[in-house]
Amino acid sequence: SAVISQKPSRDICQRGTSLTIQCQVDSQVTMMFWYRQQPGQSLTLIATANQGSEATYESGFVIDKFPISRPNLTFSTLTVSNLSPEDSSIYLCSSSSERGWETQYFGPGTRLLVL
Amino acid sequence: AQSVTQPDIHITVSEGASLELRCNYSYGATPYLFWYVQSPGQGLQLLLKYFSGDTLVQGIKGFEAEFKRSQSSFNLRKPSVHWSDAAEYFCAVGARDNFNKFYFGSGTKLNVKP
Numbered sequence: 447s448a449v450i451s452q453k454p455s456r457d458i459c460q461r462g463t464s465l466t467i468q469c470q471v472d473s474q475v476t477m478m479f480w481y482r483q484q485p486g487q488s489l490t491l492i493a494t495a496n497q498g499s500e501a502t503y504e505s506g507f508v509i510d511k512f513p514i515s516r517p518n519l520t521f522s523t524l525t526v527s528n529l530s531p532e533d534s535s536i537y538l539c540s541s542s543s544e545r546g547w548e549t550q551y552f553g554p555g556t557r558l559l560v561l
Numbered sequence: 562a563q564s565v566t567q568p569d570i571h572i573t574v575s576e577g578a579s580l581e582l583r584c585n586y587s588y589g590a591t592p593y594l595f596w597y598v599q600s601p602g603q604g605l606q607l608l609l610k611y612f613s614g615d616t617l618v619q620g621i622k623g624f625e626a627e628f629k630r631s632q633s634s635f636n637l638r639k640p641s642v643h644w645s646d647a648a649e650y651f652c653a654v655g656a657r658d659n660f661n662k663f664y665f666g667s668g669t670k671l672n673v674k675p
Contacts, residue, residue: 447607479663488651489605489665538604540663548593548612548655550663554604 448473448541450553458559459529466525467556469539474519476542479550480512483536492537495522529560563588565654567666574642575674582637582669584652593655594635595663596626600648608650611635622646647673 449472459465469478480492492512493501501514515523526533536557540550564587574580586592593612597605609620616628626637635652652666 450604488667489663491662494662540605548657549595549607549610550655551607552597552605 447549448475448551450539450541450551452539452553452556454556455554456557456559458561460561461530463529464525464527465529465558466523467537467539469522469524469553471520471541476519478516478522479540480514480522480524481538481540483538483555485535489538492524526558529558531560534558534560563592563654563656563664565652565664565666567650567652567669569669570667571670571672573672573674576644577641580637580639580642580646580671582650582652582671584635584637584666585633586635586652586654586664587633588654588656590657591630593657594626594628595653595655596620596624596635596637597651597653598622598648599651599668605651608637642671642673644673644675647671 451470453468478495481489482492483489491504492507493503495501495514495516497516497519511527513525536555538552538555540552566585568583595610596608598608599605608624609618609626611618611628619625624639626635628635649668649670651668654664656662
């Protein structure tokens with residue numbers, strides 16, 4: 447299984463600023479995913495990030511608000527821009543292992559609080 | 562449209578009792594099915610998965626799940642719950658025909674009474 451780390455693990459940000467979250471996988475993977483988990487809610491897919499192509503966003507999520515980079519096969523970043531209190535959530539990245547693409551493995555998440 | 566329903570928001574069981582968490586899905590074909598567990602302040606840990614074959618799958622920590630196509634269900638079971646099983650459990654469907662995009666249920670919070 448893939449081992450995934452995220453930075454930062456948590457942050458408190460001011461309204462109107464941005465936060466960039468880093469996701470590192472311990473092996474090369476084709477597909478990486480970004481999710482949002484709002485307080486007391488389930489996970490909602492934000493976008494799929496494939497190396498060498500633009501991220502594919504789900505309905506309700508736009509690139510201007512959630513720009514994503516995928517510079518190589520082990521790393522991705524998600525930026526949450528122009529923060530508002532409604533962005534307070536846990537943000538998780540996931541990836542599939544190259545040997546078992548059907549299964550997603552998750553990072554520990556980044557807890558964001560916007561004041 | 563794909564969807565996953567976990568009808569029980571909260572469940573409380575006594576330690577040592579058996580457990581069943583329900584999951585129903587809506588998908589046009591046979592999906593990939595998963596159960597994950599999220600402990601407080603933690604990420605999601607994969608408990609078990611179903612792709613094909615034997616409809617009863619075994620996972621980690623003594624959990625098992627049964628795929629029932631006729632009922633579009635994938636219920637999670639454990640014969641004897643331990644206090645450390647208290648957590649939130651998520652059922653997920655992976656779309657075989659759409660880059661394995663995951664759809665998650667709303668989760669079931671499990672409390673374990675001593």
